[in-house]
Amino acid sequence: MLILGIESTCDETSAAVVQDGREILAEETASSAEVHRLYGGVFPEMACRRHIDAILPVISSALQKASVFPQDLDAIAVARGPGLIGALLIGLQAAKGLSIAWDKPLIGVNHVEAHLYAAMMAKTPLFPAIGLVLSGGHTLMLEMENAGSYRLISTTVDDAIGEAFDKTATLLGLAYPGGPALEQMAKTGNGAKISFGLPKVKNNPLAFSFSGLKTAALYATKQASQEDYPDIAAAFQETAFADLLRKTRLAMQTRSCRSLVFGGGVCNNRRLRDLFQEQFPGLPQFWPAPGLSADNAAMIAGLGYHKFIASNGQGDPLDLEALPRTPFWN
Ligand SMILES: Nc1ncnc2c1ncn2[C@@H]1O[C@H](COP(=O)(O)OP(=O)(O)OP(=O)(O)O)[C@@H](O)[C@H]1O
Ligand SMILES: [Mg+2]
Structure with a gap:
């Protein structure tokens, strides 16, 4: 099963194609860290502007690198939070637009849960x-x-x-x-x-x-x-x-x-x-494999696969909201 993952919670704009929750076929990431360096921390407005510029190019580049066409995808997973609200909305709107255009289910993923999933991607823990x-x-x-x-x-x-x-x-x-x-x-x-x-x-x-x-x-x-x-x-x-x-x-x-x-x-x-x-x-x-510790879309696609299976292939509704703070634990 092929999932496109989209990540835009903070200062990385990332897209990845992952097979069956484990195998990363391709990932493309654009970072705006060099802009924030000038301010000594993340400048949310600048992060959003960079996400807007980068979001579609990283998605098409990830698909191209994976040699995957939109029609080959099974679903589109996107980080819906936690993160900067403006930044989240850019990833979420891109995912919703593509979900409609390509007629693919949408799956919302918690970014912090995905950080833990990154370590479980290669092998299931005890x-x-x-x-x-x-x-x-x-x-x-x-x-x-x-x-x-x-x-x-x-x-x-x-x-x-x-x-x-x-x-x-x-x-x-x-x-x-x-x-x-x-x-x-x-x-x-x-x-x-x-x-x-x-x-x-x-x-x-x-x-x-x-x-x-x-x-x-x-x-x-x-x-x-x-x-x-x-x-x-x-x-x-x-x-x-x-x-x-x-x-x-x-x-x-x-x-x-x-x-x-x-x-x-x-x-x-x-x-x-x-x-x-x-x-x-x-x-x-x-531990996360190299490249999977910091923000990346592979972990979003990987966890998205499991959420998609758990939803019996239904995914989430298109009015899915960004959740800047909601926890994923009990
Ligand atoms: N080698 C390292 N040693 C210590 N800290 C590191 C190292 N590499 C990265 N970090 C820190 O990791 C943090 C970035 O991690 P990450 O991208 O997971 O956080 P975030 O996405 O900003 O936050 P969250 O995932 O909680 O929303 C930064 O604070 C960065 O300084
Ligand atoms: Mg993070």
Whole structure:
């Protein structure tokens, strides 16, 4: 079964053709990150303008690369949220227009659920599992009974982990989005030279909080010279990841967990993967394949396939709305 996926929740305009929820035949992505770099964060109006320019070209390019004609498609899946409302509407309207023009069912997909699906695309995890979404907008720990059934264990009370990476990277003079640059800087630093306390949330040992850590990094930069910045980057990264490891371990104490499933852009971080693999040896871990951690349309098409099957091939009605905030868990 062939699904066209469309992603436009933030600053990537992406289209992909995926077969049977697993095999990526082609993907085309246009990013407006270089525009947002000038402003130090995503400028929603500029993101929307770029989506408008890019949406149809990325779709036709993905189809061409996959050697797939519109009539070969079984359905069109689109990220309906969470994300920037204007950006979501552009992807959604394109998907609806093509659904009418090509007479193909429409399927709305939750973007954050799709981040987790990216890790399950190649191989189905062992369930029950614990899922961790580590992205620019979310930090979620979830109980997964199976693919598609999620219960929230905890989330962040303030910044998402990717957001904290980006803000700390800005303090260290790195360009937006600073997460990957902070990881590179941390490689040349010594995290043990500075001690940032592990984040704690009152009365909720599993909840995440990254704003205090970011503020600690701010004070450290004020007292440091620029040559010490790599040490601050390393200390920030080590503390944030130590917090994830500690809370994952704590959650596992009272839940059965046969594997860990990871999703979201921060999963690009090599140090994060190494730490989890070192500290949970023997526990199967499912990470997104290269290119599938950050925003992409392949994960939308992949999850869309399962939603399409679950709807008995009906898909969603054409008045499907964008959902900028709605959660996908119970
Ligand atoms: N190597 C890395 N180390 C740390 N953070 C990273 C790395 N690569 C990407 N990131 C971070 O991942 C985030 C982007 O991830 P993603 O695209 O999943 O988020 P988003 O789409 O903005 O948010 P959401 O998916 O929650 O709506 C950014 O904050 C970015 O800095
Ligand atoms: Mg995302």
